Amino acid sequence: MNPYNAPLAEMRFLLEKVFDAPKTWSELPAMAESVDMDTAAAILDEADKISRELIHPINRSGDEQGVRHQADKVITPDGYKAVYDQYAEGGWVGLCGDPEHGGMGMPKMLGVLVDEMAYSACNAFTLYGSLTAGAALAIHAHGTEELKQRYLPKMYSGEWSGAMDMTEPQAGSDLRGIRTKAVPNDNGSYNITGSKIFITGGDHDLTENVIHLVLAKLPNSHGISLFLVPKIKVNADESLGDANGVTVGSIEHKMGLKGSATCVMNYDGAEGYLIGRPNRGLVCMFTMMNYERLAIGIQGLGTSQAAYQMATDYAKDRVQGVAAGGSPTGATSDPILVHGDVRRMLLTVRTLTEAGRALSVYTGQQLDLAKFSDDAETKAKASRYVGLLTPVSKAFLSDRGLDAAIMAQQVFGGHGYIRETGIEQLVRDTRIAQIYEGTNGIQAIDFLGRKVTGDNLTALKEFIAEHVSNINQFEHVSTDDKIKVLSLFEQLLVIAADVNENKLTKPALINACAVDFLDAFGYSLYGYFWLAMTNAANDHVDSSFKQQKQKLSRFYFDKLLAKADYHLSQVAMGDAAIMDMDEALF
Amino acid sequence: MNPYNAPLAEMRFLLEKVFDAPKTWSELPAMAESVDMDTAAAILDEADKISRELIHPINRSGDEQGVRHQADKVITPDGYKAVYDQYAEGGWVGLCGDPEHGGMGMPKMLGVLVDEMAYSACNAFTLYGSLTAGAALAIHAHGTEELKQRYLPKMYSGEWSGAMDMTEPQAGSDLRGIRTKAVPNDNGSYNITGSKIFITGGDHDLTENVIHLVLAKLPNSHGISLFLVPKIKVNADESLGDANGVTVGSIEHKMGLKGSATCVMNYDGAEGYLIGRPNRGLVCMFTMMNYERLAIGIQGLGTSQAAYQMATDYAKDRVQGVAAGGSPTGATSDPILVHGDVRRMLLTVRTLTEAGRALSVYTGQQLDLAKFSDDAETKAKASRYVGLLTPVSKAFLSDRGLDAAIMAQQVFGGHGYIRETGIEQLVRDTRIAQIYEGTNGIQAIDFLGRKVTGDNLTALKEFIAEHVSNINQFEHVSTDDKIKVLSLFEQLLVIAADVNENKLTKPALINACAVDFLDAFGYSLYGYFWLAMTNAANDHVDSSFKQQKQKLSRFYFDKLLAKADYHLSQVAMGDAAIMDMDEALF
Incomplete structure (x- = not known):
């Protein structure tokens, strides 16, 4: 398997030149003292190193061996524990955690890049830390001071891990039907009883405790509340106490992600602690969920x-056939990189990935502004953008992830289907990203139904107006390309307004057209990011970097942006052909 | 796992109403006596039964257990041998084989439907018989009478299986580089020495002999010749003789298709028999290859x-959420079939599958006409259509197969990622179809480079003219839909002419734009098939059948046909953005 090398120059370029991270950080009181480009660059270098040298080597062996469930214990693949210990010791789990509770206080804008490297190195391993960071975020946002002090330090340090316990067999996308019960105790805690399925990192041997955030219902209530339920009870001095009636029922056998423990969890009168207000559990859980979605x-x-x-x-390595029009080197066989179709596939993956990274960093930036800005207006606007972009980041990045893995596999020909090559694992591992944390259909409905039309397009209009204004200031990109993106933005607003006007008389419209709307938005926004990157690369010290961005941008505009038009046309066709079919005819 | 039920009504409808198979058969001397709609319907019924009751039950267990390589033997999963014996005894391997050598002499038009059922039931199992039938076809077309008499009866009967041995480590898409040698013996046979990889069904325990069709080079020749090389030598009386120096080196560990033995084959002075003329092996192999591509x-x-x-x-079974606009039954939760996005996915799969079946049957019909017609003009035209449609059938059907499996998996949500559900196996099993027998990129280049522009659009023009004429005769479809397909056909001709004119000055153009051209053709042709099916369903005895076709057709025209426009626009953008990037920048 190939080594992994993080695209560090790309990452620094995005932070510094495209999104002006130093300016953002200098304006945020929590960041101004702790992070600048030098710090960020050093962290990126170190993250590259551990991703390449530490995490990537357990990727394939973990897939081959998988997680085992033996004698009530969940055992991760060989090497996971040793790697995890080093990863946790390096402070990576708490990278963006609150310094008051032991986190490193780094911006999310940087965190997303570190996450990307770790996921590139190994999807399955990286989930453990990601779930922990997400659970810590929810505890930080909604937990009592006592809970924060008791749980956050050991979560940020990676000594304890976190899990998100929502799904039950009868309650997946629709959580109304959950049956897990929470009965109040006299001491303010609750007795949690029930079963959860599909719990990523629900149990494992990497940490001595697992902190579950569990959705459950209070007696005689239809509302859903959120509880912190540790696998092992924690004493006031943070030492571990008794087992807490939290057991693993079984682990799932999955298409991929085999190093990640996906558990059925059983709660038998486990002691739990309310997070946030009673019956407001979904709101609190969404703090974690939105984090996980990104x-x-x-x-x-x-x-x-x-x-x-x-x-x-x-x-570059595989030699097969000769370039159309003759070998550039006069050889009898050329590397397959000379073939137009191979280049088409590689450039598709490349341009979508680079724009995707821009989306990821931009979303991280908005998260930082929403959390840390001391300007109320900036903070509120960033929150609206986070709301808008979270479902897009989750769905569009994960959909393109599968596309990328499949195209890359195709480049390998027959060798791509063989396990030893390693590329087929990427297809299997990344497939779940389109499904969990809310399927991409659910994301699209959240986007179009709640984030776009739910506030009468206010956030979308604001977002597009700002980016239109940015485009008008770009001096180093072609006017034609600008016009294309401006036109798409305008069409998005028109079609969104149309959906908004018709959503009451056509109640199925949003559900039926949401995925196409999200895709249209995603491809348009990537057009914007290609403009932004090309513009910012104009004065790059490395002239080949500038040239690269110009050529990649040309590819994106020539070959991929038109997908936005296709998806827009699909939204315009409405829901008639979708809904006008008797169920019996399926 | 769900049972499999063949769509028999759809299949009969295509044969009888859409493509008028009875008329075709009555006009072919080899068919007129042996097959009519009653025979065909009876065969379809029986194929449905064995696919459902015999083959489908070993699908998942075969995936779990996989093929094993132990002590120089390749052992198929439990149950494969028993099922194979019954399958072979039923005559299914020789269904379309020549009756003079023990085949059943059935038309390919029917055979494609039987194949579809078997592949629906189990991808991995079905390959064994498919390779055998393909190898038999090549022997029948190019072998000596002696070879035919000695090998075909036991291949048609399924007692011996067939394999296609082309790829070597250094020679995949580009077969010029093969190193396997064939040295002539005094008795007219050849000594074959070399290694082949990725040999589907190269060795296994289903049959007592495996008949390899091996590409090799004669001494001092750059040309490639084709040899029949049995695993065990065959005596003149068809009894088995000595082992033949054909051994399996290893089996591949693959993403899927785990019940199918993919072997490294070694030939150590194995006795082989020339098929066709020396140095004309690729032409002969293409008889098999084209069969396998379909x-x-x-x-x-x-x-x-x-x-x-x-x-x-x-x-229909999974209950989650409520229909937008309220439950149709007043329930608090509805089956997810009520949701627009779920319907969108199901209807996409459904409409592409039905049109795909039409493509498959139509291609089968052209194969029958090309092989059996006694009218020289009909025969020649059908041969041209087969040439045109083979790469399209291979690539477009297999690409849509992966799309379908992924969309269907998405409908299952989290359950779709779990092995027990069975849908993830379809994704893994069908992924290879886009790669083997020539990657879909190679198919597209064959289509645009050889079949379309290679004869200056003669075949494409002829094909489109005939189908334009058909469209003009359809009385029961909307004029708007007709116009859309007619316009796409016209645009395809224009863009193909443009590529043809520029192919010498832009040598990379075909390679770079071939996939988009094939996709544009595929979606356009499916538009044609939806017109043809809707038109033919107009007087269907079952009025719900007619209604179904009209509504499905509406969905296809509203929601999918526009993909043809997108792909056409991509061809029109040419190859500049693809080729204009230094290799160093990748």
């Missing part, structure tokens, strides 16, 4: 990058 | 159908 988008992005590297290395 | 398209089609059935059953 993380899962980044899983797709990391996969795309890994896929691109593997396929490109192969295409 | 078969692999049908693998994708069979997967699509199985995926549709599984996802639809799940969507």
